[in-house]
Amino acid sequence: MIKFANVSKTYSGGQIALQKVNFEVKAGEMAFLTGHSGAGKSTILKLISLMERPSVGEVFINGHDLNQLRRKDIPYVRRDIGMIFQSHQLLMDRTVFDNVALPLVIEGYSRKHIVRRVSAALELVGLRNKQELSPKTLSGGEQQRVGIARAIVNNPPLLLADEPTGNLDPKLSLEIFHLFEQLNNRGMSIFIATHDLGLIARMKHRTLTLNQGRMIEDALQEDMFGVTTKLPGDMR
């Protein structure tokens, strides 16, 4: 699903964001990405969501080599990545239904098909009864769930989440993480960037840890607070 091979990223101005990062997230896997601010999490997410290209190394997303990908093909690759943002990125002048329907409208599905899938997605996140409301009238947690519904409505093989619980209280955060687990159980690969070590601790999933642009740890959660898994030499 996601493969980083010796990836380095240097922004214009010389700022080094990533240094020789290697990791792979396989189909059906759920993994966390964590690290301090400035560690390089955002850069990894930007690479996966095709907003940036690596300076050195290779990034494969759903089998596509980013270095080889033509600009005009990027939208088609993005359709296979459900993206969830901390800031929700919702269209406030449209209804919840319209926001969730957007990926399907872009793909040109029929109205009937769109209604069925949007209803199912909203049902899953518990917002079926709010589909005609504006996102402005919803709480932060509800807006986040609208974002999740939009990310999964076209059934992408990969779900990418950037601080999905950043603005939510612990109870809501846990609910959303359980929702991700549900989706993962249905075969969706999930990659979550988060600071929320408490929540990570409660879940038994693989966790990648970044520090100053380097991957310093790649461990199963149950090891993180006990025994640290040693990475192979070429993975550090």
Add this chain to the structure above:
Amino acid sequence: MSLLFHGRETTPKVRKQSLWQRIRGGFTNHIRQILASLGELWRTPLASIMTIAVLGLSITLPSTLYILVKNSSQVTAGWGQAGEISLYLKEQTTLEQANGTLLSVRLMTEIADVELITAEQALLDFEAQSGLTNTLSYLDENPLPHVLVVTPKREHLAPTAAEHLLERLERLTHVDFGKLDIEWLKRLTAILSIASDIVWIIALLLCISVVLIIGNTIRLNILNQREEIIVMKLVGATDNFIRFPFLYTGIWYGLLGGLMAWFLVVFILWWIQSGIEALAELYQADFVLSGLDLTALTVILGLAVMLGLLGSYISVQKHIKEIEPK
């Protein structure tokens, strides 16, 4: 849950749609975008009306001038006598020789009509018009020559063509000289030509301004919807998908501006019709101002739509690519 995850793709491939699905999806999207772009204009009525009004007025001016020039050309085209050539035959030419010359002229392909005014007929006309009957009776002989009044065909009425024809006619055996008063016609033709050029220049400048106005309006629309464009790109919208609503907005602006221009032209022509009729009456002319026919209306609307499309296309090409998720 089962519906949502039905047909899950777990293989790392971009989902491909069949050709039929793509055609149907593309068509559906275009219909949605056409209606959505019209709805966008409806949601911002004041701004839309102002833009359409500017376009309408910009197209009205050259359209009205074009119609006035066209009518002027029709009026002058009707002045066939302006191209008449009077051929004065030599003094000693007999009536038989005059009739022979008449026949020669009639056979020329450039000639629409020719009439012989004999010297006797000319004298009688002169006596009748001048009232000098008694005075003329003192003359020993008729001093007037036979005259051929030649009417060239329409394509030889223009000053240059008429002059060439006159030169040919003057070379005929019994012709003493010919007369063609074309100076005033030359001036009128030159004035109409300048007026026509000015209309085209004004039309060109206003067309450019229409393109710039629509381009700038679309640019502002794009900037206003920057966040929306970013979200759409993040969820997989192609540049074309984002581009088309703005192009349709440009087309709507052009179409509505063109319709407004048409209404205004009809109104202006109705307004000045009575004045022009009064002027025509003073010259005993049976002149009716011709307005916009179906062809002209189609041209105005087509041109307006093309300008709208061009303005929005230029703007969209430049700005949509610049907006990328960061």
